[in-house]
Amino acid sequence: MRTIALFLGSSVLALSSANALAWRLDYSAELGFLHSDNVNLSADDPISQNVLIPQLDFSLSESGSGAQAQITGTLEYRDYLGGAFGNEFRGTLNGSVIWSLAPERLNWTFADSLGLYPVNLRNPDVPGNLQQTNVFTTGPTLRFRLGKALLGQAELRYIDSYAEETGAFDSRRYTAALRALYDFSSTRHLSGNIEIQEVDFDDDLLAVDYRRDSVFAGYTQVLSQIDLNASLGYSHLDFDRGDSASGPLARTSLDWRASDRDTFGLGFAWQYTDAATSISEGAAAIESGFGGVGVGGAAITPDVYRERRIDASYLLHGTRLNIATQVRYGTFRYEQIEASANDRNEVGAGFTLGYLLRPTLTVGLNAEAVRRRFELSDAIDRNYRYGAYLSQQMTRHLRWRVDLARNERHADDGAESYDETSIYLRLVYTR
Template identity: 35%
Template sequence: MPASTRLAQAIVIGLTVAPTAVLAGTFDYTLYGGIEHSNNIALSSDRPLSENVLTPGGTFQFTQLGSTFQANVAGTFEHRKYLENHFDSQTQTQFGAQANWTIAPERLDFSVEDYAGVQPVDQLSADSPDNQQQTNVIVLGPTLRMRFGDAARGQFELRYINSYASKVDEFDSSRGMAAFRVYRDLSPTDQLSGNVEFQRVGFTHQPSTADYDRKEAFVRYTSTLAHFDADVLVGGTRLSFDQGRSTSAPVVRLQVGWQPTLRNALTVAGAYQYADAAQDLITTPGAYGAGLTADRAEAIDPFANTGGLGRGATGTGIGVGSAVIGSEVYKERRLEATWNWRGERLTMTVSPALNKLSYLDDPTFDQTGRGLSVGIGYRLNPTLTLSGFATYDRVTYDTLSRKDNTVRLGLDLGKQINRHWSWHASVARERRTSDAVGQSYREAEFFIGVVYRR
């Protein structure tokens, strides 16, 4: 196991098991377990395998905002035991962690970030259990802070970044990043910053010609109001490859949130940028990574998230992403939105998404993706809730003349027994139609399980 992965696990374990008296933070967790049945566990077009899966797992969230230590750690862990032995057992983890130690107040900090998730081995194949892998990206290093008067300040950052995938070696990389930033407070709620970044990217298992330098300069505006928030970044990126080629493009990243009433909330996020799989998993401003499925960890009740994208909505807390795990750089165009409405008994979520990836060297994975998810929950009585979801994803591969259309529908019935315990029963159907031979399939899933919430 790489040293960076062991370090990431040690950080998360340390945060989750440390006594709250020492860390003085807030720690919440959920434990769950159940049985899932699939009539086509391998998502085969012509040879369906029936399988029962035991799925114990849990979610956790740790938050601390202290004078010397600040942290926000949230994630899910799960063990999948295939009772018919069609596949080997799997233990999967999905989390996002940010921690900061203040060594010298207003002078020197040391920060650690870690992003772990489950991604496909081969994006052109279905998300069967043998087409999944664990990925991890860790970012750590010091920050030197300085002040230029009452309203302006600066900081110099040094970061070491390591990316690792359990099956695809081309993803493994070590990166060094240096950045200088100057911040100006426009008001108590608005801030403007100028940023210059330099990053050296070296791949562990690739020829040295794949290595490159990334230079980026941008301005960033943030605003945090009672019912509106915005994070907008505009600038430019230049990539210089060791093979002698250079290319430049604008960079734009944004996330805007609006809550006009207590019942309504709207979030819009997007990006236009050069990225690779590791870079995108770090810098994506919204809730999604390089594809249309959720890649970032969220501490959620795994059974209540029936409106989420991706497989696993009927019982598992970990969804499989759709990033093309490898070393190639692509130009990414992405736009997504999420609208939430919450009433006394009825809740609704609608989330459209659009993205386009254009690879610089190998156009095999050039693609355009469109997606829409709708989730509805209705509280039948104070302790019984019925939820339903529908998702539609369409991915077009430009050079392969291939289109994949995936529709997923599901229902979940949840009963709150008391403050800590609840049970859930779920059913879902998924259908994919594809131009590629052997990639169309149908699947039905059933799940029943219990949840313990701290």
């Protein structure tokens, strides 16, 4: 991966150069054994096979005066014991490092998002239709005082996007931003923002370069029970082939901690965006706790689309019962006629429940569902996954877990339907 090494190397340099280091490393190493009755996710020629899956999860954080960092990742190796597919590595990484060059004046940011996505949304999530993608961001942020409660901020960013299979996705982006930040109080802030981004694709025959100009106001409020982040403005895009597009930019996220046990979340977006921007911003995704490296649901293309999305979540953290739920709805309309096959409406929901039977024994349920309706073909694909698990903590560091899961796809013409039943046994060591 052409930018992972750069991100990790830059992060180590920034953290090692900072003063008052407070490193924290947490990790878990597991050995998993998966049996699937349809490992190739085929409608008419299923292959029953076992897969050996060693996996490493890690979290690295730093809270020193010279740097702030949060890096999490998962790396797994899949050994298809019957040879249905070639053995493979899969990985995810989400990291952010802010290096303070001059306290409260000049920072340098490094960020990286590595994920696993399908080459074609309508095909099964098996090797051959999966690819690693990566979006790397770096650049300086300069702050300067304009008044007692008014702060100015200037940013420059270089962004590199890469996909293993979809070469049209590869690009280099250059972003400049100027912001005015006004503090009503220590908990309420208003901002005025101007952003300019130039997008240069590696292959001009496969994708159209463009410039995006955005102007918007932002408001944030952080209270003991409520966090609110809202933006409202306008975006204009100029494509090198001569056409243009304009539209509103509106984003809102709200988290309400109703009690020590209950948290509600609500998000909304109406904007022009693209896959690389969505990945780098950590767009909403369903995560229902099935384990392993999850496969994202974005269409990996270079094309700009109009997104309208709303999502809601609920978390319950109790003494014995834990629940996490999420629902979302979105529409995606692409500007380039060549990409109109990906125009779609999506509805998704995810649910996971864990109940503590005994101090060391947990039983749980999980489920997720996604429905996609493609506008051009009027085809509808429905994806369902649901199951149950049992986990026991044997020692302070060692536990085992077993999952029984059902995976189904019901697709219209142009895609393949299938069903799969699997059992996944894991032995996990956590530090």
